[in-house]
Every structure is written in structure tokens, then in C-alpha cells.
Amino acid sequence: MFFLTAADSDLRHDWTLAEAQALFALPFNDLLYRAHSVYRRHFDPNSVQISTLLSIKTGACPEDCAYCPQSARYHTGLKAEKLMHVEDVVAQARRAHAGGATRFCMGAAYRSPKDKDLDHIIDMVKAVRALGMETCATLGMLTPPQAQRLADAGLDYYNHNIDTSEEFYTEIISTRCFQDRLDTLEAVRAAGMRVCCGGIIGMGESLTDRAKMLHTLASLPEHPESVPINQLVRVPGTPLDHAAPVDPLDFVRVIAVARVLMPRSHVRLSAGRAQMSDELQALAFFAGANSIFYGDKLLTTENPEQDHDRQLLARLGIHAEPQAGVTARRAAADALHAQSRAAT
Ligand code: SAM
Ligand code: DTB
Ligand code: SF4
Secondary structure, three states, X not given: OOOOOHHHHHOOOOOOHHHHHHHHHOOHHHHHHHHHHHHHHHOOOOEEEEEEEEEEEEOOEOOOOOOXXXXXOOOOOOOOEOOOOHHHHHHHHHHHHHOOXXXXXXXXXXXXXXXXXXHHHHHHHHHHHHOOOEEEEEOOOOOHHHHHHHHHOOOOEEEOOOEOOHHHHHHHOOOOOHHHHHHHHHHHHHOOOEEXXXXXXXXXXXXXXXXXXXXXHHOOOOOOOEEEEEEOOOOOOOOOOOOOOOOHHHHHHHHHHHHHHOOOOEEEEOOOHHHOOHHHHHHHHHHOOOEEEOOOXXXXXXXXOHHXXXXXXXXXXXXXXXXXXXXXXXXXXHHHHHHHHHHO
């Protein structure tokens, strides 16, 4: 006899948009109770996965993403920098690992990487992986062969955000379309990498746009393993500098709905933490956020001081996910990857 447990039935790929909207419409306590219950069935609620970001190629990006300080179209005072040297990247990764991060995410301000840049980035991936860290990269759009090269080099995760709903996307970016994002996500999956995909709250999107964004993510053939929820960092010089601030409780609602729709994913309380109170972050962790970016800088903007984060996590009794968990997750993923390579 086969019994379906509550945890099994939490995992669904057939959520309707109306169900996602109904979750947003729940009274706050009802939504948080539901999200936290789901969270406990799938994770240790006192453990957080820790990633550190590094901008390996900064600014001068040809895209026009209205939120981004790295677009060449806006005057944000950011100094553009070429692709970093492999040794410098590895030195930063080593520092992040010693500080407690288990995943290292390398970000580059590209529309899509050139193959010769990918050669260097592959060297970075191999060297960071050799430290025992999980590796992640966010380099813009990828062709299927590029995705395969990164997967074969051992890149664990690829970050590529859908950012918002398909409808609102055209108001934020004109230089690519929503389908381009989905195509890259498909190439990343097909190559056997794990997916990190989320969005930004606070760009002037409606509640329906938020529900649609999460519904799109939860309707992918496999849920992204990591779902970063960013609060817009308003950067002077970008078109969204004066966007209206998000109601903090509405931000927590997004985390909670993401947790319910994608129960086994790591939901990351991502950009914007430097502008959040400790209490708001505590609520977001209760609602099911179980991943953060750690380190004084995101890509180009500020993140909370490491000391402050250490104290906050200690006050909440939340510990960093142990390295053993990371090692086991990688071994399982590597075995799957080897199997699928053997089958092709
Ligand atoms: N160029 C690549 C791309 O767009 O996919 C990778 C780097 S890009 C900076 C990665 C992500 O950072 C974006 O998709 C967006 O979600 C997030 N981001 C950029 N600027 C932000 C801001 N001001 N506030 C919050 N998130 C931001
Ligand atoms: C994600 O979702 N957020 C990160 C990471 N993935 C690449 C980037 C946040 C960037 C915030 C603006 C900056 O620091 O430039
Ligand atoms: Fe370029 Fe990425 Fe910034 Fe868009 S979000 S401008 S693609 S770096």
C-alpha cells in the first residue's frame, strides 16, 4: 500500500494562478501559519543556506534593465571593470568560505557571455569548486552549447531571474523578452545544472504581477532549486530610483507564497536586506526564507555588515547550513549528471 504524506502532497506543479492569488489574499496570520507549516515539513526551520556574491565583470552592460546600476545607459557613477583574473576570484572565494559561505555566486554584467570569456569563467568555476564550495554563476543569456560547457566544468547552479510577470516585463526591459529568459532556463536544465531563478519586488508591479511571477516559477517542469526574492535596491541614476517603497508586510507575503508554491526550494531573502529591519528579516525567515547573501557587498550595492548578520542569526537561533549537507547535495547532483551524460 502506498500512502501519500502531507509533505508529498505539498509538492505540486499544477498550481493555478487563482490559487496563487488566493494565497496572497489570505489574512496575514493564516498565510504565515500555512507557509511556516509547509516549511517545517521540508526543512530544518533554524538553518539557512549562505551564499556570497562577487561581481567578476562590472558595468557597461548593453541591456536596459530599469532597475540595474550596471546598464551602460544610465549614469549611476559606477566604475566599469573588466573580467577579473582567476586568482583574484579564487582568493575572494576562499575568504567567503572561511567566513562561513558554502556557495559562491559569480555575477557578470553581460547580455550573454562571449565564448572566450567563458573559457576564463570555466577556470574560475573549476578552481572555486575545488575549494569545496557550491558554484553559481549569472552571466546573462546562454546558448545550449554554452550551458553544456558550464555544466561539464562542474557549475552547480545558474542564476537567471525572470524578475516579474511576463506582462510587466516589457515595462522594465526592452532589450530582451520574457521568452528569452525561459529559453535560457530550459538550456540550463537540459545541460543538467540546478536552477536559481526569482525576481524583484518594488518596481511598481501589481499584486497580480507578483502572483503571476511566482506562478510562472512554480509551473516550470521542475521548480528552481533556489528562488531569490529581491527587494528593489533603488539606485540613483536608474529609471526606478524613485519607485514607491514596498510595504514590508507585502514583501513577507511574497516570501510566504513562494514557500507554499515551491516547498522544496531554497527561498532566498536576497537583495534589499540592508534596507530591512531585523524584525522584518525575522518574519521573512519565519515565512520560509532559508537562504541569504552574506558579505558586505551584493554585486555593486551594499549588503548588511557580516558582524550584524552573525548577531542577527545568533539572536534568532538560526545556524548556517552545515558543509556536510552541501557535500551530500553535490554528490547526489553529480551522480545524476554522470548518469545523464552516460545516457547521451
Ligand atoms: N546580467 C545578468 C542577468 O541580467 O541575468 C546577470 C547579472 S544581473 C545583475 C542579476 C540579477 O540581479 C537581475 O536579474 C536582477 O534580478 C538583480 N538585480 C539587479 N539590480 C538590482 C537592483 N537594483 N535591485 C534588486 N535586484 C537587482
Ligand atoms: C539575485 O537574484 N540577486 C543577486 C544575484 N541574484 C545575482 C544580485 C542582486 C544585485 C543587486 C544590485 C547590485 O548589487 O548591483
Ligand atoms: Fe545587464 Fe544583468 Fe544589469 Fe540587465 S540586470 S543591465 S542584463 S547586468
